Amino acid sequence: MNLSVNVGKLKLGNPVIAASGTFGYGEEYSGFTDIGRLGAVTVKGLSLSPREGNPPPRIVETPAGMLNAVGLQNIGIDSFIKDKLPFLRQFETRVIVNFFGDSISEYAEAAARLSSAEGVHALEMNISCPNKQAGWSIFGTDPKVTFRVVSAVRKATAMPLIVKLSPNVTDIAMMAKAAEDAGADALSLINTLTAMAIDINTRRPKLANITGGLSGPAIRPVAVRMVWECYRKVKIPLIGMGGIMSAEDAIEFMLAGATAVAVGTANFVNPGAAVDILQGIKTFMSARGIRSPRELTGAVRC
Amino acid sequence: MSRLFEASVKENRRLTEKHYLLTFNPLKKIRRPGPGNFFMISAGNGLDPLLKRPFSLHRRTGSGIRILYRVTGRGTAILSRKRPGDVLEIIGPLGNGFPARRAGENTILVAGGVGIAPVFALAEHLAASAKKPVLFYGAKTGSDLLCIDELKSIGIEPRICTDTGDTGRKGPVTGMLREFLGKNPSFSEDCCIYACGPESMLRSLSALAGEYGLRGYAALEQNMACGIGACLGCIVNTTRGYKRVCRDGPVFPLNEIIW
Known part of the structure; x- marks a missing residue:
């Protein structure tokens, strides 16, 4: 059995990735799981300057899921390269850096700066955070703007470029096409769904930010559907994510069209979840004589 | 591992x-x-x-x-x-846990409601030492006071107050502590406070500690997703910026917490 997969130009030892925003900068999980066994780690979204993020409360649990409104808190690209990247370089695991900007030029500058850092293997462009102010969301919801911002980043970096799509659109396949046309090497989908929860006693929103992003198994069927829609529309590889809690969930995403999968909220429930899921995928494949994860990608029978 | x-x-x-x-x-x-x-x-x-x-x-x-x-x-x-x-x-x-006590200093423990849970652990840890901690414990009513017998069994006689006054003194736990500090100036000269309880209690405790120039620590509570510092969900605002209650805490110096 060969577990390696190619996500465009990015070669992974296996198809299991830790999703951005759920795995810190990797070191948080040291002592809790074997990071070196993962195909890749996608670090918490970075910007040119550090961000403080939103005030608390930032998270609330909902049925089979959670809302978060962290607000892209991060230490900034320079601190990441200096203080966090050396830790990640010790592993075979590939390092995908999630990043964002507040303007097209910031996106391009961030990409350029990350591209020269030793130990970064791919960039994941976040154009889909639901916790940014109104106006920012057009990067991920207006296909013309998506095309422009991805094109600008494409010119700024030769690295494998993954674009993370928002599910908060009417037609995600159209957004996928815009990113592909602009030069993306791969797509990550989905980011969280914009959501809200209210305390009926105080009549106040449960999050200080009022709205947040819904993640966890509650969103999985939505995410599977979106991966399937994008798989039929674009040629570039897809990284499927959204509520993956088990190997069975991961395989469902692959059948829908994902080349690799990312484990997110499950890391919070069990820090060893991603490694357990990888083990489960191996067991599933060997029991059925499947020699490569590629045999599963898009193999749903409709 | x-x-x-x-x-x-x-x-x-x-x-x-x-x-x-x-x-x-x-x-x-x-x-x-x-x-x-x-x-x-x-x-x-x-x-x-x-x-x-x-x-x-x-x-x-x-x-x-x-x-x-x-x-x-x-x-x-x-x-x-x-x-x-x-x-x-x-x-x-x-989590970081309560910091070790400095040699020779007096200890004041303050618990509000179910905040007695971690305060008890510290009380038990310190109860055997030469300088026995003084424990102040407040709750809404007498029936909300927990582990009083357990405290007594480790040799700690809690100073009790309740909002209703049905058990112990009537009023907030910080009121009782203020009175104690006023009556025992030598005790408070070299003294550290360790506390856990509702935010309102910790807020007035911070003010009181500031007034008397006392060092102190509070164990905080927040909604958490991961507990290991990754989700950034459980932050608290401090003089050093947002900190994670799970990984940077849950115990923080009282004078660093911005209420």
């Missing part, structure tokens, strides 16, 4: 209408928890509720590790129905 483990419920005793004392035995060797450390404990075994809940160490005994908790929502309601022999999935021990 992993701090994820399974534990068997030894006892889940109801103390009051809302409070329970749960003893568990880890099914594998775990790190030794100290006062102010906490555990993330699964409420159910399925996907709903999804996240583990944080509970601080209450007591380490020969029969297992104890947590003391109040039923406040679905997760704790499910936990309250666990029976001896049930298996819990747990991560821990986590």
Whole structure:
């Protein structure tokens, strides 16, 4: 059995990735799981300057899921390269850096700066955070703007470029096409769904930010559907994510069209979840004589 | 390597209408928890509720590790129905814990409501020392006061107050502490406060400590998803910026917390 997969130009030892925003900068999980066994780690979204993020409360649990409104808190690209990247370089695991900007030029500058850092293997462009102010969301919801911002980043970096799509659109396949046309090497989908929860006693929103992003198994069927829609529309590889809690969930995403999968909220429930899921995928494949994860990608029978 | 483990419920005793004392035995060797450390404990075994809940160490005994908790929502309601022999999935021990006491200094412990849970762990740790801690304990009513006999059994006579005045003094715990500090100026000369309780209590305690120039620490509580510093969900605003209650805390210097 060969577990390696190619996500465009990015070669992974296996198809299991830790999703951005759920795995810190990797070191948080040291002592809790074997990071070196993962195909890749996608670090918490970075910007040119550090961000403080939103005030608390930032998270609330909902049925089979959670809302978060962290607000892209991060230490900034320079601190990441200096203080966090050396830790990640010790592993075979590939390092995908999630990043964002507040303007097209910031996106391009961030990409350029990350591209020269030793130990970064791919960039994941976040154009889909639901916790940014109104106006920012057009990067991920207006296909013309998506095309422009991805094109600008494409010119700024030769690295494998993954674009993370928002599910908060009417037609995600159209957004996928815009990113592909602009030069993306791969797509990550989905980011969280914009959501809200209210305390009926105080009549106040449960999050200080009022709205947040819904993640966890509650969103999985939505995410599977979106991966399937994008798989039929674009040629570039897809990284499927959204509520993956088990190997069975991961395989469902692959059948829908994902080349690799990312484990997110499950890391919070069990820090060893991603490694357990990888083990489960191996067991599933060997029991059925499947020699490569590629045999599963898009193999749903409709 | 992993701090994820399974534990068997030894006892889940109801103390009051809302409070329970749960003893568990880890099914594998775990790190030794100290006062102010906490555990993330699964409420159910399925996907709903999804996240583990944080509970601080209450007591380490020969029969297992104890947590003391109040039923406040679905997760704790499910936990309250666990029976001896049930298996819990747990991560821990986590968090920084209360800092070690400086040599020779006096100790004031302050607990509000179920905040006695970690304060008790520290009281037990310090009870055997030459300088016995002085413990102030406030609750809404007398029936909300927990482990009074347990405190007495470790040689601590708690100074009690309640909002209703049905047991102990009437009024906030900080009022009783203020009076004590006024009457015992030499005690407060070299003294440190360790506290856990509702935000309103900790806020006025911070003000009081500032007024008397006392050092102090508070164990904080926040909603957490991971408990290990990754989700950035449980932040508290401090003079050093936003900090994670789970990883940078849960114990913070009183004078660093911005209320």
